[in-house]
Every structure is written in C-alpha cells, then in structure tokens.
Amino acid sequence: MLRYLLSRLISSAALLLGVLFLVFMLLHLTGDPVSLMVSRYASPEDIEALREELGFNRPLLVQFGDFLSGAFQGDFGSSFRYRQPAMDLVLQRIPATIELASVALLMAILMGVTIGILGGSNPNTILDSIARGIGLLGQTIPTFWLGLILIIIFSLRLGWFPSFGRETFTFLGLTLPDQSIVLPAFALSLFTTGQLARFTRSAVMEVMNEDYVTTARSKGLKKKRIYFKYILKNSAIPLISIIGVQFSYLLSGSIYIETIFSWPGLGSLLAEAVGTRDFFLVQATAFFTSLVVIGLHLLTDLVYVLVDPRIRYR
Amino acid sequence: MKPLLSVRNLSTRFDTFDGSVYAVNDVSFDLKAGETLAVVGESGSGKSVTMLSLLGLLPRSTWVTGSAIFAPEGFELDLLSVSKAELNSLRGNKISIIFQDALRSLNPVMTVGEQITESLITHHQYNKNGAHKRAVELLEMVGIAQPDKRYYAYPHMFSGGMRQRAMIAIAISCTPDILIADEPTTALDVTIQAQIVELTRRLQQDLGIAVIWITHDLGVVAGLADRVMVMYGGTGVEIAPVDLLYENPGHPYTAGLLGAIPSIAGSSADRLVSIEGAPPDLFQEPRHCQFAWRCRYVFDRCWKEKPPGYIISPGQVVKCFYDGREKTPRVEE
Numbered sequence A: 001m002l003r004y005l006l007s008r009l010i011s012s013a014a015l016l017l018g019v020l021f022l023v024f025m026l027l028h029l030t031g032d033p034v035s036l037m038v039s040r041y042a043s044p045e046d047i048e049a050l051r052e053e054l055g056f057n058r059p060l061l062v063q064f065g066d067f068l069s070g071a072f073q074g075d076f077g078s079s080f081r082y083r084q085p086a087m088d089l090v091l092q093r094i095p096a097t098i099e100l101a102s103v104a105l106l107m108a109i110l111m112g113v114t115i116g117i118l119g120g121s122n123p124n125t126i127l128d129s130i131a132r133g134i135g136l137l138g139q140t141i142p143t144f145w146l147g148l149i150l151i152i153i154f155s156l157r158l159g160w161f162p163s164f165g166r167e168t169f170t171f172l173g174l175t176l177p178d179q180s181i182v183l184p185a186f187a188l189s190l191f192t193t194g195q196l197a198r199f200t201r202s203a204v205m206e207v208m209n210e211d212y213v214t215t216a217r218s219k220g221l222k223k224k225r226i227y228f229k230y231i232l233k234n235s236a237i238p239l240i241s242i243i244g245v246q247f248s249y250l251l252s253g254s255i256y257i258e259t260i261f262s263w264p265g266l267g268s269l270l271a272e273a274v275g276t277r278d279f280f281l282v283q284a285t286a287f288f289t290s291l292v293v294i295g296l297h298l299l300t301d302l303v304y305v306l307v308d309p310r311i312r313y314r
Numbered sequence B: 001m002k003p004l005l006s007v008r009n010l011s012t013r014f015d016t017f018d019g020s021v022y023a024v025n026d027v028s029f030d031l032k033a034g035e036t037l038a039v040v041g042e043s044g045s046g047k048s049v050t051m052l053s054l055l056g057l058l059p060r061s062t063w064v065t066g067s068a069i070f071a072p073e074g075f076e077l078d079l080l081s082v083s084k085a086e087l088n089s090l091r092g093n094k095i096s097i098i099f100q101d102a103l104r105s106l107n108p109v110m111t112v113g114e115q116i117t118e119s120l121i122t123h124h125q126y127n128k129n130g131a132h133k134r135a136v137e138l139l140e141m142v143g144i145a146q147p148d149k150r151y152y153a154y155p156h157m158f159s160g161g162m163r164q165r166a167m168i169a170i171a172i173s174c175t176p177d178i179l180i181a182d183e184p185t186t187a188l189d190v191t192i193q194a195q196i197v198e199l200t201r202r203l204q205q206d207l208g209i210a211v212i213w214i215t216h217d218l219g220v221v222a223g224l225a226d227r228v229m230v231m232y233g234g235t236g237v238e239i240a241p242v243d244l245l246y247e248n249p250g251h252p253y254t255a256g257l258l259g260a261i262p263s264i265a266g267s268s269a270d271r272l273v274s275i276e277g278a279p280p281d282l283f284q285e286p287r288h289c290q291f292a293w294r295c296r297y298v299f300d301r302c303w304k305e306k307p308p309g310y311i312i313s314p315g316q317v318v319k320c321f322y323d324g325r326e327k328t329p330r331v332e333e
C-alpha cells in the first residue's frame, strides 16, 4: 500500500513538472513580456536594460530552473499588472472557483445520475429515449452559448437571477454564495450532466444483465434490495473515476463560464492573465490548476480501492 | 405417491428482433421428492431455459406455456400461473438454483457471508446475528475451512471450487425441496468437479433435497442420477431410469450419444460428442420430430407429426415413432 502510494506520488510529481515545463516554454515562445511593459518610445537600450534587470535575457532553461526553485519556496513571482505576488492573487480566487465547481458537480450528479439510472433501468422505453436525448444534448450544446441563453431568459427576461458577479452571505461563520451562483453553476454543469447520464445509463444496463442479478432474483430477494445492493452498487464503481475526472474538469474548465458571468475565480483570472501576457500570473495559475487536476486523479484512484474490494495494491 | 414437481407441456418462446425462438417445446417430466434427475443434451437444446422458465427468471418478451405443479408437503400450486410475489417467496426458499460460472453469479462487491444471509433474512425472518451464525455453519457444511474468517471474504478471493461451494451454501440455506444445478462443475478441473459432485450428493442425502442436475458429463450422470431426461431441440426426447437408459436406450438420439462415450470411465473425454448433422432450427415452430434431419431411422411419418411420448418399459418414456420394437401408446395420468 505504502509502496503503491509512493510510486503514484512520484509519477504525479513528474507529471506536474512536465506540465509546468510545457506551459513555461509555450509562454516564452510568444516572446518575452518586456516589450509589453515599456512605452512605445523606449530605446532598444532601455528595453535591454529592463530585460537584464528582470532576468529575461538569460537562457530559458536557467529561467525555468529559477522559476522552479522559487516555486518550491512558494514564490511564483509578481504579477506585472497587479504588482502583487502572483500566488496571492491565485489564492484569493480559489474559493470562488471551488464553490462554482462543487455546486456544478452536485447539480450534475443529481441530474445526470438520476437520468442515467432511470434510462438504464428501463431500456428502450420513452424514459430511456429522453435520458439519451439529455445525455447527448448536454454534450453538444456549447457552454458559452448556453451561458448567454441562460442570462437572456433567467436574468434579463424573468429577472430571477443576477446576470453577473458573485454575491455572498454569511451563515454559521461560513461565507457562502447566494443565488448568483445558480446560473453559472448550471451552465457549467450541463456537459458533465450529459457525460454522467450516458455513463450511468450504460453502466446500469450492463449490470442488469450480469449473472449475479439473476442469482439475486433466484434467491427471491426483494426488488428494492436487488436494485440497491446489486444493480446500483455495482454500477457506481465505474462512475467514481468519471466523477473524479469531471470534477477536475469543472475546476479547471470554467474559463468561459467565469468570463461570461464575471465570476471572480481562477478561470477568469487565467483568461485575463493570458490576455495581458502576465507571465508570472499565468504560470502560478497553471501550476495551481495542474496541481488540483493531478491531485484529484490520484485521489480518485485511491477512492476506487476503498470502494471496489477486487482492487488491491501489488 | 404424488410427484414433488410435475411439469406438463412446458414450452418457451423468445420474441427477438430476428424472429421467434422456440427454445423449449412440449417438455413434460416428473421429479420425486429426494431423487436426482439428470438432464443431458447438446448445447442449445433448451436445458437451461427449461429451468429458468420454471423459476420465472427469463427476460421480458418471453412466452411460457404449460403447467408445473409443485406439491411439497402441505400445499400445491402451479409455478407457471402463480403471482410474481408467490413465486418470489418460493425462490431461494423451496426451490434453489446454482449456475455454471460461480464467479459471475456472485455479487462482486458483497461479502460471501452476507450473500448467504440474504435468503435466510428474506424467507425465514432471521435477524442479522442469527443469519450470520447460520451462514458460518453453512460455510462449514459445504467444506470451507475457517468459515468464521471466510465469511468476510469477497468472491474474487475464493478459488473456483470454493466459490461453487459458497453458491451451494447459498442455495441450501433455506433447506429447499428442489435444488437445480445447471452445469455447476463444467468450469472446474476434474478433481474439484468430483468434490463438488460428492458434496452435493452428501447434502442431498442429509437434507432430503431433490436435485435436477444439468450436465454434459455422462460419467457424472452414471454416478449421481436416479433418472435421466435427454433433451434435443427443446424437447425431452427420452426419460428413463439411469440403468435402463444405458442398457436399452429408446431414442435414436440417446443411442447416438451413448455410442459416442469412450470406454475409459471417469476420464474427461466422456462428454457428449456431437452427432453428425446440424442442430435443429429453433426459429421454426416444430411441426414434426426435431431429430428427423439427423436420424438414421427416419421415415415419412416423422416429417408429418410430432411424436407423442411412448412408454416402452416401466418408467421409460420415448418420443419417437420408430417401430423397430414394440410400442404402446403413452398412458395418461
């Protein structure tokens, strides 16, 4: 168990390093940021001096090494634009993103799994067709388009929800988002809803044809018990990895939604940082996002082991 | 004495996208309390479907006709016409079934022990503790070492033989009147097969259970069965006491099967060897003898009507027109 954990940790760290290297290189392929920072009338000598001062004239590998050693100590450099440590900016934005992703995941699980179970347990009925339709729709509607439609209908027409921003209230000492989260979370969740509906449906259908379900029926067990202890429990196992992957997607993939709804999370921060070529801020955001994605995958694998008795570490 | 189970004219049809499959056609047989009836026949001859029909375990869009009077001490009912709830109260309680692939037949995410307790709790109102105790006893009865520890094991942690033992423990947990064993040893190697056969025989004697044993293994038939039903194309073409069947097979198909047994008893080669010709087309509703295509003795009548059952010696019923020997029309009960 410990050895398995250790090897997974090492490979995860290597993966993280690889991602950071890629981001770093791609970023520098677009040119160095100094040209953006100086006025149009600066002389080549001035630019060169600033480059020297900020260390952008050194070989890329050295700069990458610098970045890494800084990162190890929690120093990701400062945002050019905000003139603040990049990591501080990232940390400020994290709660909003986690909120949005969690609410979206919850919505997706509630809707997607329910739809999938209903469809999968009644194959080739109208219910099943509806489930398949929703599954397909969720995966084909472009998120940003959906976001705009939601804004037009539910905030401009009906006025039920605000069209942008994040409002909070305090409850039992916790800062929680109010109804301003509903539209962005729903828009964000729809793709995952479709994905979960599809996977749940096929998992349930597959499990219903398993021999052990026939055994359960041959034992004269109550329908409810067969449903929960045999069909749903076995269908849930393949879903765990999908939910894990989807959560990391929701955490990292909310750029469009956060931008459309002006949700002050990591996604909108990243969009802004890329737009202004705020190098250190992009790197800090990328670092954090990769860390979360890779960490969630690791966690998913571990949860698997707890839930499925057939899996054991070697 | 009244038979424990009396199946008459059982037919089962599946409606599929490709058309209707006539999987079981007019099967009739009796099962007496405590006896062992072996069911043999080539793959696809309808052995499993016959048993699943009796227990109502087939998928939707399946048509089952006929009757199956189940008459243990105290009551009597027709398995094919009782309500779903009544049938459910018999399954796993009065009639149990075990299957060929024990690994796939056990719930992979539930401990073996809990799977044994389920029928006890459902049918006999055991509480959790009582059921646990009884499950450990059952594991011991079927020969699993360290039963109190193995109670908590999951199916994948057992060997193939142990899994089939666990299936047997589940099946006998409520001391049923009938145990249906659908090729329970086919997936196991020869020594384990013999152990499972022996275990079943012992439990059957101790508990007085009637067993329907489906098999391809004629060695098992000779060693275990009191009577044998031979199936072909969804029909029981011959039923006979086991010694009569071996001495004087009444149906050309049976004779062909027995002719194909090599003489070294107990070797794994003494399985059914297929007889020349193609198996019947189950997409056609049978209107004549299903074996006619492959029969050496076929004559015009065989293509015109379905043969009824003829009693050719005491307890031996054969569905065949061939008159190379003396036949009397079957006596109706």
Ligand SMILES: Nc1ncnc2c1ncn2[C@@H]1O[C@H](COP(=O)(O)OP(=O)(O)OP(=O)(O)O)[C@@H](O)[C@H]1O
Pocket (backbone or CB within 6 Å): B014, B016, B021, B023, B041, B042, B043, B044, B045, B046, B047, B048, B049, B050, B059, B282
């Ligand atoms: N659900 C189903 N839908 C359609 N046809 C089916 C279904 N189940 C079984 N059949 C068909 O019914 C026929 C009899 O099958 P059955 O399983 O009873 O054979 P068997 O004698 O048990 O064979 P084996 O020795 O291979 O187990 C086969 O032709 C099979 O394809």
Ligand SMILES: [Mg+2]
Pocket (backbone or CB within 6 Å): B047, B048, B049, B182
């Ligand atoms: Mg079979």
